Amino acid sequence: MKKALMLATVASTIDQFNMDNISILQSMGYNVDVACNFENGSTTSIERVKQFRQELKDMDVNTYHVASSRKISDIKSMRKAYKTIKNLAEENCYDIVHCHTPICGVITRLACRKARKSGTNVIYTAHGFHFYTGAPKVNWMIYYTAERFCAKYTDCLITINQEDYNRAKGFKAKAVEYVPGIGLHTDEIQGVQVDAVEKRESIGVGQEDFFLVSVGELNENKNQRVIINALGKLQNPHIKYILCGIGNQKEALEELAVEKGVADNVIFLGYRNDVKEITSVADVFAFPSYREGLSVALMESMACGLPAVCSKIRGNVDLIQEGKGGFLYNPDDVDGFADGINRMFNDRQLCSDMGNENKQFVRNFDINTVKECMENIYTKYSNK
Numbered sequence: 001m002k003k004a005l006m007l008a009t010v011a012s013t014i015d016q017f018n019m020d021n022i023s024i025l026q027s028m029g030y031n032v033d034v035a036c037n038f039e040n041g042s043t044t045s046i047e048r049v050k051q052f053r054q055e056l057k058d059m060d061v062n063t064y065h066v067a068s069s070r071k072i073s074d075i076k077s078m079r080k081a082y083k084t085i086k087n088l089a090e091e092n093c094y095d096i097v098h099c100h101t102p103i104c105g106v107i108t109r110l111a112c113r114k115a116r117k118s119g120t121n122v123i124y125t126a127h128g129f130h131f132y133t134g135a136p137k138v139n140w141m142i143y144y145t146a147e148r149f150c151a152k153y154t155d156c157l158i159t160i161n162q163e164d165y166n167r168a169k170g171f172k173a174k175a176v177e178y179v180p181g182i183g184l185h186t187d188e189i190q191g192v193q194v195d196a197v198e199k200r201e202s203i204g205v206g207q208e209d210f211f212l213v214s215v216g217e218l219n220e221n222k223n224q225r226v227i228i229n230a231l232g233k234l235q236n237p238h239i240k241y242i243l244c245g246i247g248n249q250k251e252a253l254e255e256l257a258v259e260k261g262v263a264d265n266v267i268f269l270g271y272r273n274d275v276k277e278i279t280s281v282a283d284v285f286a287f288p289s290y291r292e293g294l295s296v297a298l299m300e301s302m303a304c305g306l307p308a309v310c311s312k313i314r315g316n317v318d319l320i321q322e323g324k325g326g327f328l329y330n331p332d333d334v335d336g337f338a339d340g341i342n343r344m345f346n347d348r349q350l351c352s353d354m355g356n357e358n359k360q361f362v363r364n365f366d367i368n369t370v371k372e373c374m375e376n377i378y379t380k381y382s383n384k
Contacts, residue, residue, distance in 0.1 A: 097112055113153055125159075129144075211241070218243065229334045283351060
């Protein structure tokens with residue numbers, strides 16, 4: 001029986017972005033193991049992580065806790081993770097090891113150097129390099145150097161946006177592939193049935209309100225503060241901003257909303273299991289991140305038929321066509337975001353047209369397309 005190991009730094013990355021890959025491998029006859037941090041660091045709740053681990057066991061997937069950390073300064077955790085992964089790889093003689101996220105990607109490729117000599121093929125998916133056009137110099141010094149060095153221990157480097165793909169082709173990985181994201185279940189999302197009136201009322205949004213939604217961790221990179229600042233400029237009581245997610249910036253964002261006089265406009269929902277339902281009854285998707293790979297949340301909003309106001313960055317520009325599917329601005333352009341939001345508030349037909357454009361365009365990133373790409377990659381490296 002062929003064997004595969006799927007790894008990420010934390011459990012939520014496997015849960016949110018890799019279940020289709022696990023299913024593909026199982027359908028190809030692989031026994032699949034999963035290794036990640038099941039105890040802390042996830043962007044989902046502790047309860048969800050426990051539930052997820054049980055779901056994996058119910059799928060006959062073996063799970064291994066790895067004491068990894070998302071903090072690049074946590075050298076102690078990295079050493080522990082390296083030893084755990086090295087032992088796993090060498091004891092189980094996997095045919096394929098598929099790793100995700102920067103820190104886990106580096107540790108895994110270094111830990112699998114001996115295993116590769118025995119026939120293990122190492123695949124790394126970059127969900128968005130931390131070095132990118134406009135990135136801080138420190139990112140280039142640390143992450144670019146690490147990725148370039150580890151490329152020589154990589155049998156296949158998968159990128160999910162065009163900027164990363166073009167840059168990775170200059171690395172010394174045995175192969176570099178472009179895959180259009182992790183695969184969107186477009187039909188499933190577009191088939192969501194929800195009572196719009198009831199759902200809006202349940203989250204504190206009136207039927208006459210115009211509401212923006214953001215989905216993602218409340219952190220500095222996701223940059224929700226620029227939307228709150230934009231609302232502060234508009235001072236429109238009929239525009240609401242719903243944030244779905246948890247994170248260390250919640251208190252700071254709440255304080256900013258009070259400072260800008262829009263505390264009644266901004267609603268923090270925390271972690272939600274009904275994100276698709278909430279998104280489907282929203283008016284606009286707000287996505288002002290500084291860094292993305294190819295955002296699932298943005299693609300899901302497109303499938304729901306929402307226009308977007310988002311940052312003009314790598315990944316987002318692969319998805320949103322300026323003026324057709326939404327408006328794109330520099331991540332710090334408060335005036336720009338305010339203008340885009342106001343234009344959409346005053347022109348509902350524009351919102352509708354942009355939403356319809358997105359519903360069609362996002363089919364380029366559908367799960368069936370991605371599944372075919374991943375099956376081809378797994379097949380290629382299972383035969384080596």
